[in-house]
Amino acid sequence: MDSLLRKKIENGDELCPADLKRLLLLENQEDLQILYQAAYKMKLRHIGNKVSLRGLIEFSNICTKNCYYCGIRKGNHAVQRYCMTPDEILAEAETAWKWGLGSVVLQSGERSDRDFTDFVEQIVREIKRISNGELGITLSCGEQSEEVYRRWFEAGAHRYLLRIEAGDPEFYTTLHPADHSYHDRKQCLKTLKRCGYQTGSGVMIGLPGQTVDHLVTDLLFFRELDLDMIGMGPYIIHKDTPLAVQFPDFQQKTEFQLTAALKMIAVTRLFLKDVNIASTTALQALRDDGRELGIQAGANVIMPNVTDTSFRSSYQLYQGKPGVNDAPESGMTDLKKRLDAIGETILFNTWGDSPHFRKY
Template sequence: MAAISEILNKKEFSKDDIIRLLSITNKDEHELLIKKAYSVKVNTVGRKVHLRGLIEFSNYCRKDCYYCGIRKGNQKINRYSLSDEQVLQVVELARRNGLTGVVLQSGETSSQLFTERVTNLIAKIKEITDPGFRITLSLGEQTPETYRQWFEAGAQRYLLRIETSSEKLYRKIHPDNELHNFKTRLECLKNIQNIGYMAGTGVMIGLPFQTIENLTDDLLFIKERKIDMVGMGPYLEHADTPLYNYKDLLMPQTERLKLSIRMIAILRIMMPDINIASTTALQSIDPSGRELGLQAGANVMMPNLTPLKYRSNYLLYDNKPCIDQVADDCLYCLTKRIKMIGEDIAYNDYGDSMHFINRKQPQ
C-alpha cells in the first residue's frame, strides 16, 4: 500500500491514489492530507474567504428527489415564495455588509412565468447594486434558452449539483421518470458552461448505496468537466423522504464529516485554483464543521440571509443550522469564526474563480 506522503508528493493523482486518500482511517494520515491541501490553498488562492449571501426565495419544487425535504411529494411543509421586494431588501442588506454577490436559490420550477420572473429580478438587482455585483443562480435544470436569458440579464454564475456522477446511484436516489434524468442533468451542466457562466456543481457524500469508488469518480468528473466552483458536503437524512428508509445503511455522521473534509482536501490539491464552498451541512454535524472545511482547502462560505420566518420551511435535511438566527447575527457569527482560525474575509472582492479566469484566457 502506497504511503500517504508519497501520494501527496505526486503531480497528478491516479484513481487508485484517490481511493487510498479517501480511505484514510489513521488520524496522522488524515492530518497530513489536510495540511497539504491547506498549503495548496494558501499558495494559490490565499487565506481569503469569499462570502455569498444565500437567498432561498421559494420552496416550491416540481421534483420528487428521494433525499430532499422540499420535494414535491412532501405535504408536511408550508410552501412560500418571497416577493421581489423582499428579495431586494436582502440584497441591500448583503451589499451594506460588504458582500459582493448573492446566491438566488429555490426549489426547481420550469415555466415561462418563472423564467420571466427571475429575468426581471436579476435586472432589479442590477439596478440597486454596482455593475460588478455577482449573481449566482441555483435554480435547477432549465432549457438552454432560459439559461441564456438569465445570463444575458446579468447573472454570472450558476450552481447545478449533479449529486453523483454515477448514473446507477443517481437512479437509486431519484424517481425513474423523464423529470429525473441523469443525462438531462449532464446536458444542463454542459449548456451552462457553453453559455459562459462560471459553472458550479457538487455531490453528496455518504449516501446510501454509495461507494468510495463512486466518490473517486465524482472528483475525477469535476476535474474532467473543468468545473469552476464546487459545493459538496455530507448527505444528511430527512425523516419525510423515501431515502430515510435506508438510514440504517448509513455510516455514522462523524464519519461522513471526515470523508467530506477529505473530499474537499483532495479536490483542492487536484484543482488548486477553483472555488470550493464550505457548506452548511458540515456545521450540522459539528459546530465547527465549516471552519474544518476552510482548513481543508475551502475558500467560500454562503451565509443564509433568507428572512427568518421562512427558513424553517427550506429544510433539505433535518437539523439544519442557523434557521433561528437573523441575517445580521449570522454574518457577525461567521465573521468572528472565520477570523478565529486565521482567515480573512475578502470584503469588496468579487472572488471570481481563478479557474474560470484561467480557463477563459487564450491558450
C-alpha cells in the same frame, strides 16, 4: 500513507484514480492531518488565506421534482410552500450588498414555467440595478433550457450551481425517480459553460449505498466537466423522504460523515487545484465548527444565509439545518470571528470568482 503518495500530495503532483481512492480510504488521524495540511497548502497557493462569501437567498421552496433525499421535494406535502415577493428578495440582496458580501446566490426549487423564468430574469436585472452592477449573482434554480440560461446570463447572472449529486449514472438512478435524467443534468452543465457561466456542481457524501469508488467517479466527473466551483456536503437524513423510508436502519454517524466530507474536500482541492470549493452549512450541521474545518481542509467559500428568518424553517433540504432562527447580523459577526481565529480573512466587496475560470 506511503512516502510516495505523501510526497505527491505535498508537492502538489498530478493524482491518478488509484491515488484518489487511497486518499479517500485514509483513516489514521496522522495521515488525515497530512492530507488536510497538503490541501490547505494548495488552497494557499492558488487562493491565499482568503474566504469569499455569498449571501444565500432561498427565495422559493416550490419544486416540480421529486429527488428521493430532499425535504422540499414536490411529494412532501408537510412543507409549507412559499415564493418571496420581488421586494422581499431585493431587500435581502441590498442587505448583503451593504454588508460587503460582494455577491449573492439566488436558490430555489426547480420550475421551468414561463412565469418563473421571467420572474428570475426580472429579479436578476433589479439586483444589478439597485447595486449599480456591483453585486455578483449566482443562480441555483435547476435544469433549464439553453434559451433560459442565456436570458438569465444576459440579465446579469454570471455563476450557476447545479449539483449532480452522484457522478455515477447508475448510482444517480437510485437517488432519483425514473423521469429525472442524469444525461439531461449533465447536458445542462455543459450548456451552462457554453453560455459563459462559471459553472459549479457537487455531490452528497455518505449516502446509503455509496462506495469510495462512487466518490472517485465524482471527482473524475468534476474534472471531465472542467467545473469552476464545487459544493459538497455530508448527506443528512430528512425523515419525510423516500430515502429515509427505504433505509430505516441507516444511522447518521456524525464523526464518520464529517471525516468523509472533509476528506472529499481535501482530495478535490489536491486534484482540481484552483477551483472554488464551498464549505457548506451541512458541515456545520454535523459539528459547530464544521465550516472552519472545511476551510482548513481546502475550501474557500462560505455562503451565509441572508434569507429572512420567517422563511428559513420551510427551506430544509435536510433536518437539523443550523441557523434556522439566527438573525442574519449575528451570524455574520460570529462567522468573522471564527475565520479570524483560524487565520483566514474575508474578501469583502468582491465577487470572489473562481481562479480556474479566470484562467481562460
